[in-house]
Amino acid sequence: MTHAFYVTLSYAFSVLIIFALIGWIWMDGRARRRELAELEAAGIRRRSASPAQKAKGA
Amino acid sequence: MAMSEPIPAIKKFSDLANPTVFLSLTARIVPYMAGLTALLFALGLYYAFTSEGDYQQGETVRIMYVHVPAAWLSMMCYSVMAASALGTLVWRHPLADVSAKAAAPIGAGFTLLALVTGSLWGKPMWGTWWVWDARLTSVFVLFLMYLGLMALTRALDDPSKSARVSAVLILIGFVNIPIIKFSVDWWNTLHQPASVMRMGGSAIDGEFLRPLLIMAAAFTLLFFTLHFLAIRNEIWRRRVAAQRRLAARMANREG
Numbered sequence: 001m002t003h004a005f006y007v008t009l010s011y012a013f014s015v016l017i018i019f020a021l022i023g024w025i026w027m028d029g030r031a032r033r034r035e036l037a038e039l040e041a042a043g044i045r046r047r048s049a050s051p052a053q054k055a056k057g058a
Numbered sequence: 059m060a061m062s063e064p065i066p067a068i069k070k071f072s073d074l075a076n077p078t079v080f081l082s083l084t085a086r087i088v089p090y091m092a093g094l095t096a097l098l099f100a101l102g103l104y105y106a107f108t109s110e111g112d113y114q115q116g117e118t119v120r121i122m123y124v125h126v127p128a129a130w131l132s133m134m135c136y137s138v139m140a141a142s143a144l145g146t147l148v149w150r151h152p153l154a155d156v157s158a159k160a161a162a163p164i165g166a167g168f169t170l171l172a173l174v175t176g177s178l179w180g181k182p183m184w185g186t187w188w189v190w191d192a193r194l195t196s197v198f199v200l201f202l203m204y205l206g207l208m209a210l211t212r213a214l215d216d217p218s219k220s221a222r223v224s225a226v227l228i229l230i231g232f233v234n235i236p237i238i239k240f241s242v243d244w245w246n247t248l249h250q251p252a253s254v255m256r257m258g259g260s261a262i263d264g265e266f267l268r269p270l271l272i273m274a275a276a277f278t279l280l281f282f283t284l285h286f287l288a289i290r291n292e293i294w295r296r297r298v299a300a301q302r303r304l305a306a307r308m309a310n311r312e313g
Contacts, residue, residue: 001182003116003117003118003182004117006118006121006178006181006182007117007118007120007121010120010121010124010125010174010175010178010179011120011124013171013174013175013178014124014128014171014175017168017170017171018167018171018280020167021163021164021167021284022284024163025287025288025291026287028288028291029287029290029291029294032291032294032295032298033294035294035298036294036297036298036301039298039301039302039305042305044301044302044304044305044308045301
């Protein structure tokens with residue numbers, strides 16, 4: 001097999017790994033953001049949220 | 059929403075370790091980091107494919123521009139985890155455990171990349187995909203350690219319990235990092251010894267060094283961008299868990 005074959009395969013695999021990492025972190029972030037929004041909508045807030053925020057949410 | 063909370067002022071370095079400060083900082087600087095990463099990759103890839111081939115390696119020298127940065131990052135990521143493990147054990151800071159847990163999958167990704175691209179270079183240049191020499195074996199052990207640490211931190215759902223155990227294991231495993239680095243000097247390996255970071259300066263011609271260093275910078279910035287975002291995700295995950303526990307307690311009291 002030619003050298004170009006090994007070079008192409010190396011770069012293709014690099015793209016695959018890097019995009020898998022980016023995709024996983026992006027989807028994980030989106031899911032967590034949705035969960036926090038759901039909790040917020042249910043009126044559950046962090047204990048450290050300011051009283052003004054709590055009053056608004058209640 | 060957590061992001062709209064007022065930002066506490068940063069007065070000393072340790073304030074950066076406050077999760078809320080970290081989240082607002084990440085939201086602000088990650089877009090710039092991602093943009094700069096993309097720019098460096100564009101520049102690095104341009105040089106990687108316009109530079110000349112090596113008189114011995116021919117075109118396969120281009121594999122080095124991803125293999126070497128990935129291998130460096132696999133070790134740097136573990137070093138970041140070791141520093142975080144110290145943060146857990148010495149200062150008992152919860153964000154240190156978040157940092158270690160978030161780094162492990164990224165480190166595993168870079169290590170796998172180094173192993174596979176190394177193999178794809180080894181076949182045409184050495185005539186073999188793999189040998190069990192000291193360098194290749196120790197990097198393979200590093201990959202297994204990343205997987206083990208990921209399994210451990212995800213098997214125990216209470217972070218306060220898993221933090222110290224994984225921190226101790228990370229520090230024990232850190233012994234592997236100098237072994238990887240110096241394996242090519244201590245033992246007779248098929249893998250070549252260091253040619254960039256070595257006594258007496260780099261042994262590589264500027265033609266190859268330029269794309270290599272730009273790609274290394276791009277990989278490093280990519281790692282930190284991904285690490286920051288993974289830490290943010292992990293902070294959110296722990297907040298969701300804490301708020302669900304709180305909600306369950308409140309529901310119990312009412313019921």
